[in-house]
Amino acid sequence: MEITTIVNGVSYRVDVKSNDRLTDLLRKRLGLMSVKEGCGVGDCGLCVVLLDGKPVNACLVLAYQAAGREITTVEALGSHENLHPLQRAFVDVGAVQCGFCIPSALLVLKHLLDSKPSASREEVRHALRSVLCRCGSYLRFEEAFERARQR
Amino acid sequence: MTELGYLGLPKLDVAVARSVDDAVRMIEREGYIVMAGGTYVLSSITMGVNKARKLLDISNLDELRFIRESQDRVEAGALTTHNQLVEKLGDRIPTLKSFWRCYSSPVVSNRATLGGSIMLKNCSEDIIPIMLALDAELVFQTSRGEQRSKLHEFLQQRSTQPILLKSVVFAKKPNCFFEKLWLGVSRIPIMSVALSFVQQDGRLEEVRVAVSHHSLSLPNRVYPVERFLQGRTLDRQTAVKASQLMAQSINPSDDVVAPAWYRREAAGVLLGRLLTGAGG
Numbered sequence: 063m064e065i066t067t068i069v070n071g072v073s074y075r076v077d078v079k080s081n082d083r084l085t086d087l088l089r090k091r092l093g094l095m096s097v098k099e100g101c102g103v104g105d106c107g108l109c110v111v112l113l114d115g116k117p118v119n120a121c122l123v124l125a126y127q128a129a130g131r132e133i134t135t136v137e138a139l140g141s142h143e144n145l146h147p148l149q150r151a152f153v154d155v156g157a158v159q160c161g162f163c164i165p166s167a168l169l170v171l172k173h174l175l176d177s178k179p180s181a182s183r184e185e186v187r188h189a190l191r192s193v194l195c196r197c198g199s200y201l202r203f204e205e206a207f208e209r210a211r212q213r
Numbered sequence: 214m215t216e217l218g219y220l221g222l223p224k225l226d227v228a229v230a231r232s233v234d235d236a237v238r239m240i241e242r243e244g245y246i247v248m249a250g251g252t253y254v255l256s257s258i259t260m261g262v263n264k265a266r267k268l269l270d271i272s273n274l275d276e277l278r279f280i281r282e283s284q285d286r287v288e289a290g291a292l293t294t295h296n297q298l299v300e301k302l303g304d305r306i307p308t309l310k311s312f313w314r315c316y317s318s319p320v321v322s323n324r325a326t327l328g329g330s331i332m333l334k335n336c337s338e339d340i341i342p343i344m345l346a347l348d349a350e351l352v353f354q355t356s357r358g359e360q361r362s363k364l365h366e367f368l369q370q371r372s373t374q375p376i377l378l379k380s381v382v383f384a385k386k387p388n389c390f391f392e393k394l395w396l397g398v399s400r401i402p403i404m405s406v407a408l409s410f411v412q413q414d415g416r417l418e419e420v421r422v423a424v425s426h427h428s429l430s431l432p433n434r435v436y437p438v439e440r441f442l443q444g445r446t447l448d449r450q451t452a453v454k455a456s457q458l459m460a461q462s463i464n465p466s467d468d469v470v471a472p473a474w475y476r477r478e479a480a481g482v483l484l485g486r487l488l489t490g491a492g493g
């Protein structure tokens with residue numbers, strides 16, 4: 063079926079099959095490589111994107127369900143010249159190790175920063191539960207959130 | 214189902230419901246399986262443990278997405294998400310904040326629905342023990358009209374007759390508590406326990422005690438513990454005895470997350486903590 067969806071501010075008209083997941087559409091069709099395929103069942107959080115501003119696991123959403131909705135991936139967060147405050151903070155505190163989960167961690171924290179900038183340490187940790195970081199960089203993520211908040 | 218390391222879904226026949234009546238017809242006559250938030254349906258199909266291929270997407274049915282409150286009760290539509298439950302009711306039903314505190318993947322709560330949890334009848338659904346403690350009643354829609362069932366009775370029914378859950382009605386109890394023991398990222402708890410009561414002249418009345426693993430992986434109320442607590446005062450001795458009775462009164466599953474004996478112990482300890490905490 064044909065759907066129209068807005069991804070990172072650009073409107074796309076695409077033909078999707080009923081069993082295409084949002085991950086398939088974003089990564090395979092639109093080439094947005096920040097949307098990773100980890101576990102495919104919602105446990106790892108590597109495919110997190112913002113759907114109408116809220117974080118969701120793209121592997122648990124069917125592509126046609128994005129019709130008429132707005133999707134944000136980390137590609138739209140900032141640019142090389144103009145990083146988002148969270149991206150800047152991730153660089154400053156050295157939060158990136160292997161990098162695999164960074165897009166998801168950034169999006170989860172962006173949602174928290176936008177919806178509750180005064181989030182407590184506990185709340186930051188709680189939000190990050192959805193992202194499985196095998197390097198264990200959670201303390202750095204927390205530190206980066208704190209810096210971004212101060213900016 | 215993998216291709217160059219990608220997981221994926223098999224061919225699916227997905228229909229989008231246009232109205233509640235439409236959904237009822239497709240469930241009862243055409244063999245469609247309901248998909249609400251899809252967080253279980255899609256993950257279980259991906260894992261190969263769910264053979265459903267005819268899915269009925271009800272997520273557009275706004276009639277099933279509401280929260281109505283009266284003085285002492287709430288009616289929540291089946292499509293209310295876990296996150297909406299917490300955000301809209303957490304201040305008045307504090308146990309929903311405990312539910313949130315223990316939630317293993319908050320991102321999922323933006324899609325996972327109350328109806329999806331109830332219909333799964335599984336220990337993975339933390340909201341079930343809480344709804345049991347809040348005396349939840351289920352409202353179903355069938356082609357013969359509306360049907361109601363108490364949650365604790367519904368959990369005992371073996372029938373797998375496909376049916377559309379419309380809403381859940383539950384009490385607003387301030388004295389309701391929830392605690393869960395789980396392994397970090399695992400969505401299956403080792404054990405979760407919910408407790409509610411009213412206190413009259415220092416004595417416990419209308420006690421409800423529910424666990425995630427009552428019989429194997431099926432949640433339900435633990436009647437022997439409820440009867441024991443009924444009419445007692447909330448003190449340390451009561452908490453210790455209730456904990457011991459809890460461990461003897463359930464028959465939890467034995468699996469890779471935890472052995473049955475450990476789950477029994479955990480249930481006792483969690484109940485003890487809830488009682489001690491509730492008693493100040």
Ligand SMILES: Cc1cc2nc3c(=O)[nH]c(=O)nc-3n(C[C@H](O)[C@H](O)[C@H](O)COP(=O)(O)OP(=O)(O)OC[C@H]3O[C@@H](n4cnc5c(N)ncnc54)[C@H](O)[C@@H]3O)c2cc1C
Nearest residue numbers: 104247249250251252253254317325326328329332339378
């Ligand atoms: C990684 C992960 C972590 C999670 N962590 C937690 C947690 O910590 N605590 C917690 O409580 N939950 C947790 N969940 C959510 C939970 O386990 C279920 O996946 C979720 O509640 C199911 O809701 P859904 O709307 O997505 O249901 P679906 O997947 O759409 O459906 C689930 C089942 O219910 C049926 N169904 C759904 N709605 C209806 C209806 N209205 N009428 C009739 N049948 C219906 C479907 O046919 C299906 O059998 C987690 C899930 C994941 C993926």
